Amino acid sequence: MSGHATAHGGETHEPVFTGKVRAQLEALFPRYPTRQACLLPALWIVQEQRGWISPQAMAEVAQELGVTPAYVKGVVTFYTMYHQHPVGRHFIQVCTTSPCHLCGSADVVGALLRHTGCGELGATSADGRFTVVEVECLGACGFATPILVDDDFIDAVTPERVPGILERYR
Amino acid sequence: MGYPHPSHPKETVVLSQYFGDEGARSFDGWVQRGGYQALKQALAMAPEAITEVVKASGLRGRGGAGFPTGLKWSFMPKPSGKPHYLCCNADESEPGTFKDREIMRWTPHALIEGCAISAFAIGAERGYIYIRGEFTEPIRIMQAALDEAYAKGALGGDVFGSGKRIDLYIHRGAGAYICGEETALMNSIEGKRGNPRIKPPFPAAAGLFGMPTTINNVETLAAVPHILTRGAAWYKGLCLSSPKSTGTKLFSVCGQVLKPGNYEVTMGFPMKDLIYDLAGGMRPGRSLKAVIPGGSSVAIMTAAEAESALCDYEGIAEKGSSLGSAGFIVIDDSADLVYEIYRLARFYAHESCAQCTNCREGTAWTVKILERILRGEGKPADLDLLMDLAENMTGKTICPLSDSCAVPVVSGIKKFRADFDRYLAGAKSPALAGV
Numbered sequence: 098m099s100g101h102a103t104a105h106g107g108e109t110h111e112p113v114f115t116g117k118v119r120a121q122l123e124a125l126f127p128r129y130p131t132r133q134a135c136l137l138p139a140l141w142i143v144q145e146q147r148g149w150i151s152p153q154a155m156a157e158v159a160q161e162l163g164v165t166p167a168y169v170k171g172v173v174t175f176y177t178m179y180h181q182h183p184v185g186r187h188f189i190q191v192c193t194t195s196p197c198h199l200c201g202s203a204d205v206v207g208a209l210l211r212h213t214g215c216g217e218l219g220a221t222s223a224d225g226r227f228t229v230v231e232v233e234c235l236g237a238c239g240f241a242t243p244i245l246v247d248d249d250f251i252d253a254v255t256p257e258r259v260p261g262i263l264e265r266y267r
Numbered sequence: 268m269g270y271p272h273p274s275h276p277k278e279t280v281v282l283s284q285y286f287g288d289e290g291a292r293s294f295d296g297w298v299q300r301g302g303y304q305a306l307k308q309a310l311a312m313a314p315e316a317i318t319e320v321v322k323a324s325g326l327r328g329r330g331g332a333g334f335p336t337g338l339k340w341s342f343m344p345k346p347s348g349k350p351h352y353l354c355c356n357a358d359e360s361e362p363g364t365f366k367d368r369e370i371m372r373w374t375p376h377a378l379i380e381g382c383a384i385s386a387f388a389i390g391a392e393r394g395y396i397y398i399r400g401e402f403t404e405p406i407r408i409m410q411a412a413l414d415e416a417y418a419k420g421a422l423g424g425d426v427f428g429s430g431k432r433i434d435l436y437i438h439r440g441a442g443a444y445i446c447g448e449e450t451a452l453m454n455s456i457e458g459k460r461g462n463p464r465i466k467p468p469f470p471a472a473a474g475l476f477g478m479p480t481t482i483n484n485v486e487t488l489a490a491v492p493h494i495l496t497r498g499a500a501w502y503k504g505l506c507l508s509s510p511k512s513t514g515t516k517l518f519s520v521c522g523q524v525l526k527p528g529n530y531e532v533t534m535g536f537p538m539k540d541l542i543y544d545l546a547g548g549m550r551p552g553r554s555l556k557a558v559i560p561g562g563s564s565v566a567i568m569t570a571a572e573a574e575s576a577l578c579d580y581e582g583i584a585e586k587g588s589s590l591g592s593a594g595f596i597v598i599d600d601s602a603d604l605v606y607e608i609y610r611l612a613r614f615y616a617h618e619s620c621a622q623c624t625n626c627r628e629g630t631a632w633t634v635k636i637l638e639r640i641l642r643g644e645g646k647p648a649d650l651d652l653l654m655d656l657a658e659n660m661t662g663k664t665i666c667p668l669s670d671s672c673a674v675p676v677v678s679g680i681k682k683f684r685a686d687f688d689r690y691l692a693g694a695k696s697p698a699l700a701g702v
Contacts, residue, residue, distance in 0.1 A: 131457065194614050199598060232442070239521045
């Protein structure tokens, strides 16, 4: 994004819904009886395109779907998978809920923080490559410990496997 | 079968027959395995007749509540020009449960077929499969299967030449356990925050977009084609104990067992055999301490209760817990049960939608008090305080999330009090660092 200040004190906003991305949005419309129902999928499109959902993007989505920016923000803040801030190039989510904790997920978290250089949960590594967060039950309890790296679901992760997995994500 | 383990002779493999068989994922592969016969059969039946077959089979909802499926379908009003909707609940997020993921990963067309039959039976032309946002792989596989089903005429404006329209869409969640609650799920599809709604009205009267709606779990819908092709009597005959619990069920066994996996057994199967035989039992030198059988939202069972329980709705209720979604969290004697209960409480506190005070405050305070105990700073009255808090979190909110947080805490204190007392007496070193 370019760096011109606007009246709202933010950055100028390059619209998300143009060209092919606009077509993606419009393809959603016939699937639902209301425009508002397209909100979750529209927010997914924004995040796929931009990596996070900025206040300006929320306003753009609001305009497209005929709801207020505040309404969109209310929805974005409800769902944990929508990023309200930029994150590392690769976003790692590791499950630490009881079934995985019983199977050693704390050691997997430790290995991820060490090998990514993130140091602590929620932080982004100095090179901007990784962000590691812990998440609640990923629904793969029999394959502990599952992690999500971006859209890649990887199960049965052990501390030993962590360096090899991270190698795949530059 | 307990994929990735081969099928065990004591399993009754129906839904999981093709787990691990990549050939079953394509439309043609599914047809070669007998798929889509049930949908063709259904399209030639009167919708009410399908509902009657499902009723007669004894199938009950596999998402956790165990409500009779056919009866739920029969609550849908007669066609009146209003659109009817089907929702498939694929928001599998209950700790310990990972069965719907496997159904979608390996047999996506089984679910599509089940959805299409259900939609036809309830007079819905449109259905939404709500898949939790983290299930990236099941979403990809389901989307590819839907595209193929449309291309082959199993969905769309003229399903298999019947003149009937059935459209199915995937709606991707975005990280909220509460959206597994049926009315929260509907709100989430409508583009709203996932807050549960007050009932009544029930979904059959006013559900998705205010219209008559039926919502079923993935495993429930995946069982429907088998019931149609093999008959209600066959399904009803799959029963080892209570006649109120019929059919096969996928039991997700996880935690501290040697062979975690999804095991499919006939309702009424002994829990002891499931844990020790199918799931491989305990690690060497370890013994069973506790089982949380319903996913995490039910009472913790002691080893003795678990080893004598039969795996069906009534058998587990008889031992003071609930079958729920049948995600068995197995805990051995090496575990710190107080910490695990705290970790579950943190889950519920994180996932509370926060609209009801008793849940928002209750889950948060439960976590804080358990944290204090785990830091070695617990007070003698803390257990009474937790019990008091739990009382105010039970049956007092719009949805059962608050109750779900309370029940492991209450059962944990009642059945494993000595574990808490060791922390309170300073006899166990703190599991959490002081602040």
